[in-house]
Amino acid sequence: MSLLRREEWQHFVRDVDWAFSYVDDEAVYPEWHSGTGKVPREAWLKWEEDYKVTYPEYVATQREKESAAYAVKAALQRSSSFDTLDEGWKSSTKMHFGGIALVEYAAMLGELKMARFGLNGAWRNMATFGQLDELRHSQITTFFGHEFVGKDPQYDWTQKTFHTNCWVPISLRNLFDGMMIAPNVVDLAIELPFTFETGFTNLQFVALSADALQSGDVNFANMISSIQTDEARHSQQGGPTLEILVEHDPVRAQWVIEKSFWGSARAFAALTGPAMDYYTPLEHRKQSYREFMEEWIIDQYIRTIQDYGLKKPWFWDEFMRGLDTWHHALHMGLWFWRPTIWWRPKAGVSKDEREWLREKYPNWEGVYGDKWDVIIDNINANNVEATLPETLPWLCNMCHLPACNPTQSRDGSWRVRDWSLKYDGKTHHFCTNACRQIWWKDRDNVNHETVIDRFLAGQIQPMDVSGILGYMGLTPDVMGDDPDYAAWTKDYVGRSATGLALAPAESEES
């Protein structure tokens, strides 16, 4: 005799809602936490997850996964594989550990919120598994990153990043607070499990897992592919929620999708774009960032939202054009402001690498080549000093990333534009038209200070680069620098140089 099949009894686990008598339903599920909006309360009775799981199944499966992931780690710990990894690849992992570990924890908080405020018992149960999954991801990522702190202090930022006011985590907190921890659970289920987990995390996890194997980092590939196996389960909360919202309030569904898609696209251009197109050694690159976006986001995600009866986002053309510029501009920004980040960004613009970039992005040379040439020539003239920052870039009031996106004018020239907006006596500046529009619609939540606003208001002292680095929590042992200037400048040694910065004494005279 064996146990009863799950289908025989699971409806009892799912059927745990009741009608309150001693308190108001609105008090238990307040609108801004539960977010039913125009959807009638009873419509949520129909909520049903596609992927069913029970508690005993969950703990048994997860125990196996955990043993496997940690066994691989233990086996590799004895090898010297870490020491032989390319610096560019190591930078991708530092960025990942620092940029992701605590985001997994933020997702745990989001799942706990859905486990409390979700509008259907089955949904709350799924979220109870979801919070365990996200805890798993934060713990395994933190633990794997911790292993390397003795070898390289930049791995300290695995835990530290999001406790600082570095501009990168400010931008990411702004995004993830808004889509994972703070929103009502209906929006949250569409933003986190649906847009983020069925869409964008594929970029970081699938792409990076392939790159990790190519780069010989089996340990890292092991970790992230094990994490990815959990997504299918808890990301199921998005679909049923979206289905109900689309039926009763398609306008809101469209807006929630658009807002979270745009924010995610901006963040991943900063995080995944440089890792894929610049840090991963040329011989190990499988696809460009653009190609990967086309395959995983543009085709799959858009097909998915259209299946739910939604439209392509209104900013689609701006987004598509950005695939050729955003991450290249952000890469240049990350490299130039390298003392403000916790990894060693490699420029990745040797002749061969440029050839690859030109092939993948036909406009690359025209938009970015001349800027890199100025940097290259200054480095070859032994003037690294001239390539280090003296001030801050203008940050977008919506995504908090540098406003550095060039677009093409009618005369063919490329210029970085400022999208500004006057509101409440202040002029706000945005990196893109969509950032401006999203800010306007969501202004009650997102109207707050960028690092630039804080700097100009005198909150950062002293008002110079040392004050900025202190405010951002960067210590000298962690500040990023290029790991190997010669690697990408030696191809150009001896050519006639233009645009050299003058030595400080001469520039004062001129």
Place this chain on the structure above:
Amino acid sequence: MTVPAKKPRPRRTFSAFGDVRRMPSEYEVMTHAQNWTTRSNRLAAFEQNPSSPANLWFLTYRENSPLQAEDWEQFRDPDSLTYRAYVSMQADAEAKTGGVLEEYAEAEADRALLPGQLALLRCLYTPSRYLVHGCQQIEAYVGYMAPTSYITNAAGFAAADFLRRVTLTAYRTRELQLAHPDSGIGESERRIWETDGSWQPARRAIEKALIAYDWGEAFTALNLVLAPTLDDVLIRQFREVSRDNGDQLSWLLASFLQADSDRRNRWSAALVSFCVEQQPGNEEALRRWIRRWTPIADEAAAGLGGLLQTRPERGHDASQVAAGARAAREAFHARVFEGLR
């Protein structure tokens, strides 16, 4: 500006632990300061307008809670539970549960239940999944709002434990329904939970606790008052009554669940000690909430005690049930607060 030379001495662990002599444990490495909304020097919990609804909620119910501590990151779960340890432990526990369920199914034990015991299972045991789901929600809220990841994780595991209990109750509901199709089991639970007089004080308690939004009050209401009281009725005393009425399976299954309640009690007690050590004023806040929730819990226990008295062939006196639950809670509180003196 220049990029200064690298510092020579290698780190042993995260700088968040300070200059520690002792290497932090695996539990501490994985748990410490994981929640960025609790970072020091924050203007508000969220990187948003300080007066956004989410920031105001956290300001009201977490930052301005009567429970205050100098440094919440110093709290430790006495079980040092990590995700890996949790799923491993519970997979073992569930394998044991599954084995027992199979054995008793093989023996067709449900067919041999005394009519009174079956009535008790119908009126008390199977409808309890609604109550326990409410506990699961409140524990999830405690985790969502807690001021440190050390508390959030413990609450997250406890919420999952409640789901474990709901799951087992659901499984048993189906088994009993199959063995006794005319008993009403599997059909009448919600009606009993919503209308049966014996359940109403417990339902009132959990509904009220769902809207106790100060995180400290939610923790106190559930982990210090309602759960210790009602677990005593629904786990310990139910187990004893089941044993006295020949229902060995219920007796065994309830004893398996006791481990989860004991673990929750351990970290809850440790959290009380921690709060009071951090700030003496916390004791009064906790005691005030305990006073508020005690009569609610006692009424709930008394209501359910009626079922333990009247349904089974060999019942326990209702007033004894209520007194036993009160005594169990008071003994727990004595242990919790005694450790402080």
